[in-house]
Amino acid sequence: xxxxxxxxxxxxxxxxxxxxxxxxxxxxxxxxxxxxxxxxxxxxxxxxxxxxxxxxxxxxxxxxxxxxxxxxxxxxxxxxxxxxxxxxxxxxxxxxxxxxxxxxxxxxxxxxxxxxxxxxxxxxxxxxxxxxxxxxxxxxxxxxxxxxxxxxxxxxxxxxxxxxxxxxxxxxxxxxxxxxxxxxxxxxxxxxxxxxxxxxxxxxxxxxxxxxxxxxxxxxxxxxxxxxxxxxxxxxxxxxxxxxxxxxxxxxxxxxxxxxxxxxxxxxxxxxxxxxxxxxxxxxxxxxxxxxxxxxxxxxxxxxxxxxxxxxxxxxxxxxxxxxxxxxxxxxxxxxxxxxxxxxxxxxxxxxxxxxxxxxxxxxxxxxxxxxxxxxxxxxxxxxxxxxxxxxxxxxxxxxxxxxxxxxxxxxxxxxxxx
Amino acid sequence: xxxxxxxxxxxxxxxxxxxxxxxxxxxxxxxxxxxxxxxxxxxxxxxxxxxxxxxxxxxxxxxxxxxxxxxxxxxxxxxxxxxxxxxxxxxxxxxxxxxxxxxxxxxxxxxxxxxxxxxxxxxxxxxxxxxxxxxxxxxxxxxxxxxxxxxxxxxxxxxxxxxxxxxxxxxxxxxxxxxxxxxxxxxxxxxxxxxxxxxxxxxxxxxxxxxxxxxxxxxxxxxxxxxxxxxxxxxxxxxxxxxxxxxxxxxxxxxxxxxxxxxxxxxxxxxxxxxxxxxxxxxxxxxxxxxxxxxxxxxxxxxxxxxxxxxxxxxxxxxxxxxxxxxxxxxxxxxxxxxxxxxxxxxxxxxxxxxxxxxxxxxxxxxxxxxxxxxxxxxxxxxxxxxxxxxxxxxxxxxxxxxxxxxxxxxxxxxxxxxxxxxxxxxxxx
Numbered sequence: 033x034x035x036x037x038x039x040x041x042x043x044x045x046x047x048x049x050x051x052x053x054x055x056x057x058x059x060x061x062x063x064x065x066x067x068x069x070x071x072x073x074x075x076x077x078x079x080x081x082x083x084x085x086x087x088x089x090x091x092x093x094x095x096x097x098x099x100x101x102x103x104x105x106x107x108x109x110x111x112x113x114x115x116x117x118x119x120x121x122x123x124x125x126x127x128x129x130x131x132x133x134x135x136x137x138x139x140x141x142x143x144x145x146x147x148x149x150x151x152x153x154x155x156x157x158x159x160x161x162x163x164x165x166x167x168x169x170x171x172x173x174x175x176x177x178x179x180x181x182x183x184x185x186x187x188x189x190x191x192x193x194x195x196x197x198x199x200x201x202x203x204x205x206x207x208x209x210x211x212x213x214x215x216x217x218x219x220x221x222x223x224x225x226x227x228x229x230x231x232x233x234x235x236x237x238x239x240x241x242x243x244x245x246x247x248x249x250x251x252x253x254x255x256x257x258x259x260x261x262x263x264x265x266x267x268x269x270x271x272x273x274x275x276x277x278x279x280x281x282x283x284x285x286x287x288x289x290x291x292x293x294x295x296x297x298x299x300x301x302x303x304x305x306x307x308x309x310x311x312x313x314x315x316x317x318x319x320x321x322x323x324x325x326x327x328x329x330x331x332x333x334x335x336x337x338x339x340x341x342x343x344x345x346x347x348x349x350x351x352x353x354x355x356x357x358x359x360x361x362x363x364x365x366x367x368x369x370x371x372x373x374x375x376x377x378x379x380x381x382x383x384x385x386x387x388x389x390x391x392x393x394x395x396x397x398x399x400x401x402x403x404x405x406x407x408x409x410x411x412x413x414x415x416x417x418x419x420x421x422x423x424x425x426x427x428x429x430x431x432x433x434x435x436x437x438x439x440x441x442x443x444x445x446x447x448x449x450x451x
Numbered sequence: 452x453x454x455x456x457x458x459x460x461x462x463x464x465x466x467x468x469x470x471x472x473x474x475x476x477x478x479x480x481x482x483x484x485x486x487x488x489x490x491x492x493x494x495x496x497x498x499x500x501x502x503x504x505x506x507x508x509x510x511x512x513x514x515x516x517x518x519x520x521x522x523x524x525x526x527x528x529x530x531x532x533x534x535x536x537x538x539x540x541x542x543x544x545x546x547x548x549x550x551x552x553x554x555x556x557x558x559x560x561x562x563x564x565x566x567x568x569x570x571x572x573x574x575x576x577x578x579x580x581x582x583x584x585x586x587x588x589x590x591x592x593x594x595x596x597x598x599x600x601x602x603x604x605x606x607x608x609x610x611x612x613x614x615x616x617x618x619x620x621x622x623x624x625x626x627x628x629x630x631x632x633x634x635x636x637x638x639x640x641x642x643x644x645x646x647x648x649x650x651x652x653x654x655x656x657x658x659x660x661x662x663x664x665x666x667x668x669x670x671x672x673x674x675x676x677x678x679x680x681x682x683x684x685x686x687x688x689x690x691x692x693x694x695x696x697x698x699x700x701x702x703x704x705x706x707x708x709x710x711x712x713x714x715x716x717x718x719x720x721x722x723x724x725x726x727x728x729x730x731x732x733x734x735x736x737x738x739x740x741x742x743x744x745x746x747x748x749x750x751x752x753x754x755x756x757x758x759x760x761x762x763x764x765x766x767x768x769x770x771x772x773x774x775x776x777x778x779x780x781x782x783x784x785x786x787x788x789x790x791x792x793x794x795x796x797x798x799x800x801x802x803x804x805x806x807x808x809x810x811x812x813x814x815x816x817x818x819x820x821x822x823x824x825x826x827x828x829x830x831x832x833x834x835x836x837x838x839x840x841x842x843x844x845x846x847x848x849x850x851x852x853x854x855x856x857x858x859x860x861x862x863x864x865x866x867x868x869x870x871x872x873x874x875x876x877x878x879x880x881x
Contacts, residue, residue: 049468050475051475053473056475086522086537086539087522091514100865101556101864101865102790114514114547115521117546118522119521124530370530375498375528385524385528386529388530424673
C-alpha cells in the first residue's frame, strides 16, 4: 500500500515537472501557456497527429499545391484564394475577403470619390457609352454629352473591350489628361475630347420631376459619405418646382454606410429607433435618429424597392415602412440583416466581417434565408404593394411609359392627393 | 536497502525529474513547431493595418501566419462563436484548390470524398456513374478586339462554366439499366437546370443575330427572360454531381443531352459495384484501374499468349493502380514522361520491376478511355507493346488524391503524360 502511494506520488511529481518544462517559455514571460499550445498538447496526448493543427493543415496544402501542381501558382494568388475560402466557409455571404485591388475598389465605393473624368459609362458594342455626365466634371468641361460613345482612349481603340478594362484606361493620376475619341449621333466625324482627370465626388442622389405630373422622382444609388448632403440639395431643387408627391427609388441600391442611413432618416423622424444591433454575446445597441435635421414633407412618399435593394437601403426603407412614413412598392428586397466591419490588413487587402445582426424599429428580422442551392426562400422587406416587372420587356427605371413599378407609385400618390 | 542503493535510487529519481522538465520543454517545441508561434495574446495584432506603427513595408507575414491571425480575428469579431477551427482550414483549402480553375482539381467535402474514395475501390452510390466536369474547348471566349456585344452582366473574364459529363457507367447499375451512356451531358436533375455553357453560347449567338438584324430585340428579350427563369431554378454542376453520386436510395428524374437528342431517365438510386477486371462476351477483359486491379489482371491473363483488354467506359481510374497494373503486363523501363508546365520539370513514367513474360496485348479504346486508362494505353503503345483500336481521350492527367484529417479531400493534377516517341499503331485513328 505504501509503495503504491509512493510511486503514485512520484508519477504525479513527474507529470508536474513535465508541465513545468512545457510552460517554461511562458513562465519566462510571466504568463500562462496559451490555449493554442495547451490544445496542441491535448491533441498530442489523445493521439491526433501533431502536425494537423488547422494552421498546419493550411500550410501543408499551400505548399503541396505550390510544389506539386503541374502549373506554376503565384504565392499571393494562392494565399488570397485560401483566405477567401476561409471567410466564405462561415456560410455568411457578407463575410468576405477582399484582395488588395478589390479592397481599393470597395474603398472607392464607400467614400464615393475617386480620380476620373466624372461620367457614368455603360457597355456598348463600340466601346462605352456615357449614360450620365456629371455637372461641372472634367468630361462635362471637355464637352462630353450623354449618349456619346467612347471608341478610343488616348488613340488606342477600345472597340470590343470589356467596360472594366476601358474604365481602367480612362482612370489615371489626378491632374493628368486623357484624350477620348467620341462618336456622337449627328456628327459624321469622330470628335476628340481632352479631359483633365480630377477628384470626383460621385453623385449618389439624382432627381427629376416626372413629366406631366408634379411628382418628384429621386434615385438614391448608394449610401455613401456625401449622400445625405446630396439628398438635401436634390430635394430643395425639386421642392422649388412645387412637387406634391415623392418617389424615392431605392431599386438596385446595394446600401453602404449605416451612419448615412441614420443621417438620412433624421430628415424624416427625430430621436426614434432606427435599428437595434444584436452582437455576438447577445448585447444590444440601439441606433437612433438625431434631432434638429427633420424636414417637413408636405406630400405623400412612395419608396421603390427590389431584390437588389440591400443593407443600408433596407434599413432606410424598412424604418420608413415601420413608422408608416412611406408606402413600399415593388418586390421583396434582398434581406441583408447584418452589419459588417471592414478591417484593412497590412498588405493592402481587407477582411469584411459580420459583427452584428440588426432588427428594424418594430423588431423585424429581415435576414435572407436560402435553400442549399442558394435559391431565395424568405427574407427582405415585404412591399406594401407588390408589383413585378415584366422581364420580357425592356424597362428603363424612371420612365413612366415602361416602368410599371413607377406607374403604380404615381397611381398611389395621385390617389392620396385626391383625398 | 543499503544506503548505497538508496542514494543511487534518489539520484536516479532526481535525474528522472530533471529529464521530465526537459521533456516537457521539448514537448512544447513539438506542439508548436511548424505552427504559428504567436500566442493568443498577440491575437491578430500583426494582421491589422490599424495596429501598425511606423513603416508598412517592414512587416511581412508568412502565409500561415496570415491564416492563423485571420482565424484569431474571426474568433474575436465574428457575430457567431466559432467552434470548429477545422472547418476554417478546410474552407481555406477548398478556396485554394478551386482557384486553380482546373476541372481535374476538385475539393470534396466529407460525403463527396467518401463516395469518391469508394469509387476508387469499385463501389458506387447514387445512380452508378463517374462524372467529370468538362470545360469544352469550344467555350465562348470574349477575346479583346472582337466586336461582339457584351451582355451587361457578363464580366470580361472567360465564362468558364463546365458541363457535367458522364465519364463512365457502372455495368448493371441504375444508370446502365436506364440506358445512360458515357458522354451524356447532365442537363436537368429533378427539374433543376444544371448550369452549362450551351445556353450561354446560344445566348451570345442570339445577341450577334440581333446586332446583325437577323433577330428581333423582342425575341432576344424572351430568350433573356427564359434564361433568367432557368437560372433561378438552376443548380451548380458540383451540386448536381452530389445528387447523382451520393446516397443509396431515392428516386431521381434526370434528363441528359446526347448530341442534339434529349434523353429522359427516371431511375432509383442504389448501391452498385464493379470488379476491376471482368470478362466480356467478346472474350476480352474489361479493366478499371481501381484498387486491386493489378492482382486481378495478373490472375486473369496468367498463361495467356495474347489478350485483349477493353479500356472503354473504364471510369476515372486511380493513377497508382494503373502503374501497378502496367508492371503486370510490361517489362521494366521508361514509358514516356509526366511533364509539367513549370520550366521543364518532368519525370519519367517508370516501371521499376516489370514482367518479362508479357503477352501480346490488344487494347480496345475510345474517347471514354480517360485519365489513368488513357495513359496506360499510350504508355504500352509507345513501346510497341500493344496495339490500340482507336484514340483514347486527350485527358491524360496524372492525378494525386489528397485526404484531409476531417474526412474531406481533394485531387491535384501533378502532370500530364506525353509518350516520348508516340507511335500509334495502324488503324488507330478513326
